[in-house]
Amino acid sequence: MKLIIATIKPFKLEEVREALTEIGVRGMMVTEIKGFGSQSGHTEIYRGAEYAVNFVPKIKLEIAVSAAMADQVVETITSTAKTGKIGDGKIFVLDIQQAVRVRTGETNDDAL
Numbered sequence: 001m002k003l004i005i006a007t008i009k010p011f012k013l014e015e016v017r018e019a020l021t022e023i024g025v026r027g028m029m030v031t032e033i034k035g036f037g038s039q040s041g042h043t044e045i046y047r048g049a050e051y052a053v054n055f056v057p058k059i060k061l062e063i064a065v066s067a068a069m070a071d072q073v074v075e076t077i078t079s080t081a082k083t084g085k086i087g088d089g090k091i092f093v094l095d096i097q098q099a100v101r102v103r104t105g106e107t108n109d110d111a112l
């Protein structure tokens with residue numbers, strides 16, 4: 001199992017959610033966050049003098065999937081969230097040690 005953590009632009013959330021549902025993703029966590037990347041949030045807001053880091057609103061997605069689905073999920077997020085402009089986000093892929101569906105006690109791939 002893999003945990004895919006992705007930051008995307010907030011206005012892309014609905015499109016990304018729809019695309020992920022279409023490829024069979026059945027659950028995800030969504031959090032409103034603020035963050036910054038390599039531009040430190042500046043050029044996303046204005047061009048000009050840059051003194052301090054600006055935090056820019058983003059959506060963080062956390063999606064647990066079978067290892068076999070991970071590449072497809074990453075590709076779908078990448079193609080759907082991309083505008084080609086700065087601040088399109090980042091995707092990190094981690095290994096999951098264990099998963100449990102609380103209602104049934106199912107574990108690992110069966111719990112996803």
Ligand SMILES: Nc1ncnc2c1ncn2[C@@H]1O[C@H](COP(=O)(O)OP(=O)(O)O)[C@@H](O)[C@H]1O
Binds near residue numbers: 086
């Ligand atoms: N190295 C990082 N570690 C954790 N989160 C990051 C990192 N880089 C970017 N992010 C998150 O992704 C969001 C979008 O980053 P983005 O501006 O697209 O990255 P970059 O400018 O480095 O290409 C940031 O607001 C932040 O929440």
Ligand SMILES: [Mg+2]
Binds near residue numbers: 036041
């Ligand atoms: Mg950036």
